[in-house]
Amino acid sequence: MSLLRKLFSDKSATGGATTQFQDSDSGNAAGPRDTPRRELVHVVLRDTMRRHGIPSDWIDCRVLSVVSRSSASGVHVTFIVRGGQDRLLAYVPAFQSSFWDAIRQFEPRARDWLFSLSWQFDGMARNPGMPDPASWTAASGAPAPVAPGPVPQDELQEDLQALFAIRDAVLRESPQAPNFEATQPLRREPPAGSSFDATQPLKR
Template identity: 45%
Template structure:
């Protein structure tokens, strides 16, 4: 599924002749209503709102702008500019992850986005919400960076061995077999006998 089918377009716009492409490249690139660039801008804006909503980021903290550029080597393309409207250090910490999630969604709906999407940039327009008005002393940059508050999950103290996994699988198999025997006895009209709990044979190391 691409952005043309997402917005109800039956087919892709026909490519411009070579001469028309040259003329368009010479003039200022624009986003006209109904053009492919307009649909691309709408697609990115919709996906941005979806990523913000899906990950619980307050609406209004992030916005996006689409910039149309013309390159001699690649032709006409677009840049996505993510604008931070509200200061929060978490947005900076997870900016790379957010950009990656947005790019994954764009590629899912428009696999050929690499043909026209030249890159993603960030711009800070947070006004007075940022408490850091001036740069700190140079010694700050020489101190070791603080570890992020989000730590990866710690590994269990005891790593399961292959024998542990085999023992667990055997216990599950025996439990299923015992339950099946009890159910078949009840269905046959025989009173369910009290089966002794089956214990797997202990594994002996060679």
């Protein structure tokens, strides 16, 4: 109990937390700044699920906008699994890696503002409980693969257009956006020592 009192007393003495949390649905100051980022997270999640054939109602997303003590704004993302928990659990690391690869294709600096990515499993009616401790070192069979589903081409095209639009909005708001110059035509210079005179007529 003394440790708990110390923790709470230290928290009250500091006068506030080092990070301000704001819900993604709130209308606070950090909300509008992170709106393109929240949209990017939702669109990339939906596209990643469709690409791997996961039903659209299995995974939901919650985005929490935050402002750190150094005034850096970003988001915390939680994937909420509402269906297929027993089948998706074994593929969480692979799905998470696929999501990161996809979002970095449209926003290479996503790691700078997407502070954390967590998972929440809801609706697990039948919980088998923890296994025997020795089972962690025993050989286990491969998990059942997730059945792929059809991917409509028109929906993929709409998602790609939305992703590029969101990416452009994020880059416009980023203070460290790269400054690219206009593309210039390639100029070929003759190699050194290869100066040729004008062609002269052949003298017989």
